[in-house]
Amino acid sequence: MPESSCTFHSEHEGDRTVIRLCGTFDRASAFELAQRLEGEHDHELVLDFSLVREFADLGVATLAHGLAGADHRLFMRGLRQHQLRIFRYFGVDVEASADGDPGATAS
Structure with missing residues (x-):
């Protein structure tokens, strides 16, 4: 799998985990983020995309599926x-x- 072109930084805000993303969010980034989310134990998670400079539609679709x-x-x-x-x-x-x-809730 290609290396992600997006960086991830986790921190806590109260009782929820915030994952800040920076860079280009593509398919590889979506796979990496989905794996991180599987390992998270906090019930509330925040994905902060405000520093993402470019979104690949395939990355967004891949994350949605994940x-x-x-x-x-x-x-x-x-x-x-x-x-x-x-x-x-x-x-x-x-x-x-x-x-x-x-x-967000997945149905």
Whole structure:
């Protein structure tokens, strides 16, 4: 598998884990992120895409597929309408939460 062109930094904000992504989010990045999410034990996760400079549609679609059946409460930051639409096309329901983060649930 090709090396990811996106970097990931994890930190805690209260009782949730925040994973900040930076760089280009592509298919390889999506696979790496999906593996990281499988290993996360916190119930609430935030994926912060605000520092991603370029999105590959295939990366977004790959991540959406990887989120199917996840048992985490997932929030996403920094996505544009196009990426939100792709997530919805692949069955990840993204909606705004009370704190302004779009929350996501895979159906």
